[in-house]
Amino acid sequence: MNDESRRTEYHSRDFPVREDMAYQVKVWRFERWGWYAMVLLVVLALLGLFSRGPLSSRDVHGSDGKVRVEYEMFHRHGSTNPMKVSVIGRPDATVELELTGKLLEGFEIETLQPEPVRALSGEQGMKLWVQTDAQGQASLYLTLRGEGLGLFRSHIASPGAAPVKVDQFIFP
Amino acid sequence: MDSVLRATVMYLALLVLFKIAGRRSLAELTTFDFVLLMIIGEATQQALLGNDFSLTNSILVIITLIAIDVGLSLLKQRSQWVQRLIDGGPTIIVENGKILHKRLRHARLVEADVMEAARSSQGIETLEQIKFAIIERNGKISIIAQEP
Structure with missing residues (x-):
């Protein structure tokens, strides 16, 4: 039962709101990769990609x-x-x-x-x-x-x- | 020319950044979020205006920002795709008193956040009393109580 509900978590519901889980998963993935990109930018900035640092x-x-x-x-x-x-x-x-x-x-x-x-x-x-x-x-x-x-x-x-x-x- | 470009680039950059931050990041405005928002505003201001503190420049920047904003809302009305891209959709996180854990984890929420919303909006004490909890498009959690 528990396993089944876990599997169905990614299925879209129609009630009480109409969901689009496939799209929502993409949004979450975008948020996660966006965060990685931000961390990367911070590190690059610390290294001096945007002036003042070892790279620059x-x-x-x-x-x-x-x-x-x-x-x-x-x-x-x-x-x-x-x-x-x-x-x-x-x-x-x-x-x-x-x-x-x-x-x-x-x-x-x-x-x-x-x-x-x-x-x-x-x-x-x-x-x-x-x-x-x-x-x-x-x-x-x-x-x-x-x-x-x-x-x-x-x-x-x-x-x-x-x-x-x-x-x-x-x-x- | 450059004031319009500045405002456009800044609008788009902030749009993308706040999309990355997720819908809930500034939905429940705590004192710290408020301070953070002010700092972001302060950092944006310089880049928006540059060295030009003239009345014309500031009005141009404001006009550009509002024009893009209105333009986007018009676009949202016409196209379902754009609307979904910008506003997203609601997500159910509690169904018939049971938490959908994977969804909760992806939305970077914990059970306490759900219960806090349940208490403040419906006076609900336990998870079983919640029929549905939904993260709305604006990031707020709305609660539908179980009928007694």
Whole structure:
């Protein structure tokens, strides 16, 4: 009796309400899989799929190691993230950095520290000259605010050094 | 353009999310559910309006939301399929004083929830006195008492 009632639980009743158990089972299954999907999204968010986390933070350098860029690969529209560009040049001199590609189209540079000695914008992008220290190192700190949507590929280069490719994705 | 898109995307996203949460998740509004609802509202607000706090933008967003809402209810009237998709259907969970356990488990309910509804709506004391307990489309449990 008990077993039979268990088996008939999935049968639709017509009284007092008209049921559609086949559909209801689908709804329950949707709720369960939806929950799995939500947990997965939470885990991915913790890992940094939507910016700030191990999946998103990048630290790349050119093949000769002279130019090094630390940045977030994933951005969200309207949020700000830091970017650090380090370059090795001659000691106590200025070194040229060239930012080309889509970087300036997808992002608004909110702050740029320290102020470059000289800056120039051309057709392709932006050139900055920064002062190196006694060891020949210079760093540039940028705050980027994502203004576009989608993938933005850019290059950061310095004459005489291998360029660095920077790919960034901005979520809506 | 973007305010209409924002509102549409947000409406659809919330529709799907609350479908996943199930019909009962916010049906019995406890104090905590109420706070949760407010936080969800707060999180939604920024994305809906963006950086544009103008009167035009907020009216546009409201118009879009209401237009979609009315549109969906019109669609529900015409199509049985859409109505079932959005509103779902009722499910019987107690039949002639016996709990349908599998259904109860799938609906993420326990016996106490059924008895609570039975007490508050009909003054029923035991399970045997319930003829039918039904989860309605809005997530509330309605109770039909056994005739004496």
